[in-house]
Amino acid sequence: MISEGARAENVIAALGPCIMPCCFEVREDFIKELQSIDGQLMKFITERGGHYADLPGINKYFLLSSGIRPENIYVSGECTCCDEEKYFSHRRDGSRRGTMMSVIGIKNKRSEPL
Numbered sequence: 001m002i003s004e005g006a007r008a009e010n011v012i013a014a015l016g017p018c019i020m021p022c023c024f025e026v027r028e029d030f031i032k033e034l035q036s037i038d039g040q041l042m043k044f045i046t047e048r049g050g051h052y053a054d055l056p057g058i059n060k061y062f063l064l065s066s067g068i069r070p071e072n073i074y075v076s077g078e079c080t081c082c083d084e085e086k087y088f089s090h091r092r093d094g095s096r097r098g099t100m101m102s103v104i105g106i107k108n109k110r111s112e113p114l
Helices: 028-037 039-044 055-065
Strands: 013-015 045-047 051-053 073-075
Touching (some): 013 055, 039 045, 039 055, 055 073
């Protein structure tokens, strides 16, 4: 969005429902990849009988690192794996699941779709 002319201070970001740290157990290869990207990302990994990653925290870290204001970042906090009444989850249900969709857009100055 920024490469298309948006200023970081004007961007509003929403992190919708996703697998949360309560359910997002990750393998060592995931952890090594995070560490190779930025050692600061290790603060989003917790150990409790396995390694669990804070996916919204990781994404918020990247948004903040891009210059987006903290007050312009919304995190839903809903876990798609925990709430089976509301959400599909590959981690919970395997291949017996549905799909979800999100939309991202930029309004140009004339308020017409790009």
